[in-house]
Amino acid sequence: MSTIHTSSCGYKVRVICSFIVLSSSDFPKDIGSLEITDGILSPSVKSSTIYSKISAANDLNLAVKKDMEEKGYEVQTTRIATNSFTEYCDTSDTSDDALLTSQISLIDAIISSLSIHFFSLGPCKTILQTSKYPLLILPLSPRLSLSSTIAACDLLHAQASARTIIQLSKVPSTNGLLNFRYCAQSTTSLPHAPFFPSAYSESARPSTIRLAIGLENGFLANEGLALCETLDDIGTKFRDLYSERVAPLVEVTSKVVQGFEREGYTLEYVGIDTSLNPSLDKGGSIGSALESLPFVPSGIGGVGVMAAAAAITTTIQSLPFTLTGYCGIMLPVCEDYRLSEIQAGEGRKYTVSHLMNVSSVCGVGVDTVPIPKDVRFEEVAGVILDICGLAARWNKPLSVRMFPVPDLGEGEMTGFDSPYLCNTKVFSL
Numbered sequence: 001m002s003t004i005h006t007s008s009c010g011y012k013v014r015v016i017c018s019f020i021v022l023s024s025s026d027f028p029k030d031i032g033s034l035e036i037t038d039g040i041l042s043p044s045v046k047s048s049t050i051y052s053k054i055s056a057a058n059d060l061n062l063a064v065k066k067d068m069e070e071k072g073y074e075v076q077t078t079r080i081a082t083n084s085f086t087e088y089c090d091t092s093d094t095s096d097d098a099l100l101t102s103q104i105s106l107i108d109a110i111i112s113s114l115s116i117h118f119f120s121l122g123p124c125k126t127i128l129q130t131s132k133y134p135l136l137i138l139p140l141s142p143r144l145s146l147s148s149t150i151a152a153c154d155l156l157h158a159q160a161s162a163r164t165i166i167q168l169s170k171v172p173s174t175n176g177l178l179n180f181r182y183c184a185q186s187t188t189s190l191p192h193a194p195f196f197p198s199a200y201s202e203s204a205r206p207s208t209i210r211l212a213i214g215l216e217n218g219f220l221a222n223e224g225l226a227l228c229e230t231l232d233d234i235g236t237k238f239r240d241l242y243s244e245r246v247a248p249l250v251e252v253t254s255k256v257v258q259g260f261e262r263e264g265y266t267l268e269y270v271g272i273d274t275s276l277n278p279s280l281d282k283g284g285s286i287g288s289a290l291e292s293l294p295f296v297p298s299g300i301g302g303v304g305v306m307a308a309a310a311a312i313t314t315t316i317q318s319l320p321f322t323l324t325g326y327c328g329i330m331l332p333v334c335e336d337y338r339l340s341e342i343q344a345g346e347g348r349k350y351t352v353s354h355l356m357n358v359s360s361v362c363g364v365g366v367d368t369v370p371i372p373k374d375v376r377f378e379e380v381a382g383v384i385l386d387i388c389g390l391a392a393r394w395n396k397p398l399s400v401r402m403f404p405v406p407d408l409g410e411g412e413m414t415g416f417d418s419p420y421l422c423n424t425k426v427f428s429l
Contacts, residue, residue: 009073010223011217011245014076014077014277015195017078017214018079019201019202021203022050022053032102040109050110052264053265054107059262061211064213064256064257079116080120082122083203085122105140108140116143119145120197120200122146124146124148126157130160130161133146134178145181148164149186155381155385179402180403185198185400186392187392190397195326212273215274216279218284218336219279222284224242227241231295234308235314250322271324272322272324273323274327276316278335285339287300287337287338288338316328328364330367332367332368332401340424341424352428363396364398365398366399367400368403372404372428379429380402387399412425
């Protein structure tokens with residue numbers, strides 16, 4: 001196989017994510033008496049099952065990354081996700097949270113020692129968990145992410161998540177960005193999606209480490225959709241280009257996973273999330289790619305977008321690869337140059353309702369949307385209910401990630417100081 005370089009393939013590997021299954025028995029028996037120091041691990045920790053699983057997953061990630069980079073691909077991040085932390089940490093009703101805090105702190109010390117910067121603890125499953133644990137856990141470390149799974153029509157759980165989103169935005173010295181590492185997602189969201197913060201592992205087969213990949217492919221999207229004069233062209237010209245460019249990467253990934261060996265573990269490649277995912281660069285915007293289509297005459301928020309999104313989603317879900325995750329169109333407002341530019345400009349805008357409409361025919365939901373500091377929790381809960389209702393009706397994975405912005409109202413410009421976000425104007429709900 002010939003070497004393919006990022007400059008010519010039109011994408012970067014946004015994430016290599018390994019998935020592990022943890023249980024309470026994986027922690028060292030002396031967890032309650034350990035003095036946990038960031039970067040310094042005791043012998044009992046290094047000999048524990050939890051350290052073994054995390055380090056094995058990290059080694060698999062690094063092996064895949066090394067092979068990809070040797071063949072010319074640019075890899076942005078490696079990550080690890082687990083089953084729900086409520087299945088392996090102490091979340092009992094009688095707990096005073098001391099043990100859970102020690103368990104989470106130990107995980108963070110392990111991943112710090114291994115230079116792992118992204119680690120998903122999986123979802124909260126109940127109203128009580130959603131109300132309590134994001135606020136307890138996320139301030140402990142910038143490396144940790146988690147989510148809440150919410151059923152359609154579950155008003156009380158949606159309201160709990162909404163209150164948590166608002167409370168997270170008020171944590172001091174965070175500029176409201178703890179919500180970057182938290183989302184509410186539908187119960188139709190399946191395990192082994194590589195994108196954070198929704199990523200989580202199934203609970204079965206605890207000795208199996210699974211691996212998935214996702215791309216930053218806005219340049220490829222712009223190149224491929226520029227070939228399309230009709231909707232039918234998306235299923236032929238765009239599909240052929242996408243398949244041709246990505247097939248070598250999929251082959252590299254699956255071969256490395258198949259050839260990787262670690263005593264006591266079974267390794268499994270679970271697929272690629274083929275979602276169109278923007279970069280922060282001007283030429284990598286999914287918004288711009290959609291606007292380039294001749295049958296989207298009025299741009300984002302106008303007619304033709306849903307038809308284009310439906311055709312693109314059908315196409316990328318039909319690619320000849322093992323698929324996992326959303327496999328849709330990602331329109332994260334603060335991670336897409338053109339989407340943030342439109343909202344920040346003086347001309348025609350789009351709304352949260354527009355984003356939800358597009359989600360009905362693709363993915364991912366409502367993502368990285370800045371909202372006013374004084375937003376009512378009922379409004380945020382309404383968005384969550386709408387998204388989870390859509391997801392349940394059409395049996396698809398969708399999520400909500402919104403940022404109430406401290407000190408800002410509707411129409412004011414954000415000032416995020418983050419390498420992962422563009423700035424734009426605050427939306428109304």
